[in-house]
Amino acid sequence: MKKVISASRRTDLVAFFPDWVEKVLKVREARVWGPSSHVYKVSLEPDKVHTIVLWSKDFSNILQNKYNLFSLFREYDQLYCHFTITGLGATVVEPHVIPPHKALEQLEPLAEWVQSPQRISLRFDPIVFWKEGSQLKTNLYYFEKIAPYLQKLGVKSVKFSFVQWYQKARRRAAKRGFCFFDPPPEKKIEAAQYLMEVARQFSLELTACCQPLIVESLPIKPAACIDGAFLEKIHPQKLPVSKKKDRTQRQHCHCTDSVDIGSYIQHCPHACVYCYANPLE
Known part of the structure; x- marks a missing residue:
């Protein structure tokens, strides 16, 4: 049975490691440094790959055919894209992510590249609340700006989660002059109800990634x-x-089998303050 290749949960290969991606696609094999510090080989022969699932906050390298990626990926039967757009790009929370309006401009050509809007999932992930001085801020309501784009293009899948706070992320935020706020359960449920209403209005299919509170409550x-x-x-x-x-x-993850070809040693320069894989303190 052919395998699903994930590229990648661990880092943004598409945005920051296009030269490495070009190399492994050409040689049809990736050598991957896994989370437990062992190296494993993954065949990338097209006849052994069912689907390549791409995860990124910026698909411009592919869409501009840098490193011949537009063409190399098209040698595979199926491509599926998780496009993360939180509305926080180029802010203090996601300092090196492209601005959200630039990301939204990529949706239409990306849908054409994968040959169907069904092969794109919009990740509104994570939803973040933070305080700058006495002011509470959030990206929650940016969903209203994303939803019309998705409806227009026929992209229906939307996945969301609330940010999970790690101590090193809290330290990073403090050094940058703000602090994260973790809403109580009832506020998270209210936020999810808002997302439900917007999703209903624009005929989107909303699902929650590793959010047992939300799944059990709504x-x-x-x-x-x-x-x-x-x-x-x-x-x-x-x-x-x-x-x-x-x-x-993770415990509440409902994903099926795949093989990830990214490595945590390929540090992601997006420098998102909340990210557990961000090596910067």
Whole structure:
């Protein structure tokens, strides 16, 4: 059975490591430094790959065919893109992420590249609340600006989560003169209800990524960011793929099996203050 390749949960390969991606696609193999510090090989022969799932906050390297990526990826049967747009790009929270209006401009050509808006999922992830002085700020309401773009293009899938606070992220924020605020459960439920209403208004399919509180409190389904059944359904040849739960992910993750080709040693320069993989204190 062909495999699903994830590129990548661990770092933004598309935005920052296009030369490495070009190399591994050309040689049809990736050598990956895994989380437990062991190196493993992953075949990238097209006849062994069911779908390549791409995760990024900036797909411009592909869309501009830098390093021949536009063409190299098209040698595979199916491409699926997780496009993260939080509305926080170029702010103190996501200092090196492209501004959200620039990201939104990529949606239409990206849908054409993957040959169907069904092969794009918008990640409104994470939702962040923070304080600058006495002022409480959030990106929650930026969803109203994203939703019309998605409806116009036929992109229906939206996945969201609330930020998970790590101590090193709190320290980073303090050094930058602000502090994160973690809303109580009832406020998170209210926020999710707002997302539900906007999603309903624009005919979007909203799911929650690793958010048991939300799934248990509201009629919102848990997200499977890599969903073998769905990838099989939209595959050009409807080829079968594993639907087993990925046991390497978090407790409440509903993803199915995939092989990730990114490494945490490929440090992501987006420098998002909240990110657990950000090595900067």
